[in-house]
Amino acid sequence: QVQLQQWGAGLLKPSETLSLSCGVFGGSFSGYYWIWIRQPPGKGLEWIGDISNDGYTDYNPSLESRATISIDKSKNQFSLDLNSVTSADTAVYYCARGQYNSREYFQHWGQGALVTVSS
Amino acid sequence: QSVLTQPPSASGTPGQRVIISCSGSSSNTGRNSVYWYQQLPGTAPKLLIYSNNQRPSGVPDRFSASKSGTSASLAISGLRSEDEADYYCAAWDDSLSGFYVFGTGTKVTVL
Numbered sequence: 001q002v003q004l005q006q007w008g009a010g011l012l013k014p015s016e017t018l019s020l021s022c023g024v025f026g027g028s029f030s031g032y033y034w035i036w037i038r039q040p041p042g043k044g045l046e047w048i049g050d051i052s053n054d055g056y057t058d059y060n061p062s063l064e065s066r067a068t069i070s071i072d073k074s075k076n077q078f079s080l081d082l083n084s085v086t087s088a089d090t091a092v093y094y095c096a097r098g099q100y101n102s103r104e105y106f107q108h109w110g111q112g113a114l115v116t117v118s119s
Numbered sequence: 120q121s122v123l124t125q126p127p128s129a130s131g132t133p134g135q136r137v138i139i140s141c142s143g144s145s146s147n148t149g150r151n152s153v154y155w156y157q158q159l160p161g162t163a164p165k166l167l168i169y170s171n172n173q174r175p176s177g178v179p180d181r182f183s184a185s186k187s188g189t190s191a192s193l194a195i196s197g198l199r200s201e202d203e204a205d206y207y208c209a210a211w212d213d214s215l216s217g218f219y220v221f222g223t224g225t226k227v228t229v230l
Binding site for chain 2: 044059061106111
């Protein structure tokens with residue numbers, strides 16, 4: 001059974017860069033889409049973007065100028081960088097997996113990582 | 120940035136049927152599949168429904184869903200205490216360069 005495990009800094013100051021990584025264990029890495037989603041405290045879900053096995057990325061238009069998703073197939077992991085953070089970026093960040101050659105829906109999720117932006 | 124509208128809350132007593140609506144537009148639910156996720160308190164979301172009305176393995180048949188035009192709905196039959204959670208619809212939106220949108224979320228309370 002595939003498991004996704006996330007890690008990264010949990011407390012940032014405004015203008016810093018958020019960096020999170022997600023490791024994939026117990027399942028195939030190749031051929032799948034890998035996704036980042038976030039959820040501000042007490043609010044709904046927001047799709048940040050995704051990356052294909054071939055490295056093609058797609059981003060939420062509202063975050064496209066600040067977000068970068070990358071993949072390291074040698075380590076079975078993918079990452080999210082979000083620059084110039086503000087308090088509005090405070091959220092629980094989730095990594096997730098799409099399907100083989102498809103990103104229609106997300107059946108496997110990481111445990112979530114709370115990132116707080118505060119001066 | 121949610122473009123899919125859901126009622127903020129719904130409730131029922133054990134055994135009752137609860138229906139949650141999801142309203143979108145021609146660029147998302149009107150032309151693409153709708154998905155439903157369940158989020159129990161303090162946990163990551165769980166896929167409940169894919170391709171408008173399909174249940175992944177392990178999801179009880181008490182959960183059913185449908186889509187008509189730009190609207191979709193999720194029904195929970197035989198409501199149980201463990202169904203108390205937040206429920207989100209979702210779909211791909213073909214406007215701009217294409218992006219995934221979630222609904223505003225519905226909190227289901229079991230009375």
